[in-house]
Amino acid sequence: MVTTSGALNALFYSLITVTNPGDTVAIETPVYFGILQMIKSLGLNIIELPTHPVTGVSIEDLKKVLPKIKACCFVTNFNNPLGSCMPEENKKEVVRLLTLHNIPLIEDDLYGDIFFGASRPKPCKAFDEAGIVMWCGSVSKTLAPGYRVGWVAPGKFKDKLIRKKLLHTMSSPPLYQEVVADFMEHGRYEHHLRGLRNTLYNNYLHFQRTVEEYFPENTKISIPQGGFVLWLELDPRIDTAVLYDIAVQHKIGFAPGRMFTQHDQYNNCMRLNFAIKWDEKVQRSLQNLGLLIKQQLSK
DSSP, rough: OOOEEHEEEEEEHHHHHHHTTOOOEEEESSSSSSHHHHHHHHHOOHHHEEEEETTEHHHHHHHHGGGGSSSSEEEOSSSSOOOOOOOOOHHHHHHHHHTTTTEEEEETTTTTTBSSSSSSSOOOOGGGGSEEEEEEEETTTTOOOOGGEEEEEOGGOOOOHHHHHHHSSSOOOHHHHHHHHHHHTTTTTHHHHHHHHHHHHHHHHHHHHHHHHHHOOOEOOOOOOOOOEEEOOTTOOHHHHHHHHHHHHHTTOOOOOOOOOOSSTTTEEEEEEEOOOOOHHHHHHHHHHHHHHHHHHHH
16 A cells, blocks of 8 residues: 555556556546546546446446557546446456456545445455556545545555655655544544445435426436435536536536536536535525526526
């Protein structure tokens, strides 16, 4: 395990360890815009693979691009923004395929601890016998965002990744790592997670019910199995980038779908973040957002 300054930093070190400018990386789509921006900033090409809102990345589409790619970067548990979770059998198959072609998988498991089911889903790393999976995570979404404590289990790329980290940061500050380690060692992290998961699941139900009641009837809503984001697909006539400018004037915020891809798609989609305290103000804002959408459709 190599410590990093958060999960995005873990992804960065993993990418520069196994790729060079001009190489091609396969990712899910839609995908968190921070990952898109980072991959592009490294001079890498991107292939976006269709991703199911429940089962995750399409394995059939992955098979087609294997000869073209140098690495994969997937959020296998509760993808942001879809909330999808790759089934265990799919994870095993992805690891098998990539091992066969000696293609590293950079696995962003940032949201794995925020599950709504009975148990935490295993990461692809659990099925990795050849060391090709670089498992990344942090406590930024579960415990302490400002601590920037993350990690990567880099498998067979450990020595090379440590050398890359040495060139960029020498080492990670140990104080916050010690604080988090102590918190985990005494069992307080699991206790904290139980409360967090319960709160987020209740928030999800509030958001889902409000959207179903106040948004247009043809609105499609994701059913996340964990994490803290909702993906909405609106009427094709709605441009969420235009809607965003209108919503901001009413002090309502969301992420337009176009942010989550490098192509001209998801223009009628949006991501909502339900990791906020549910109260009358949030409910009213969500109701007003539904009203704004209906007004746009009536024009």
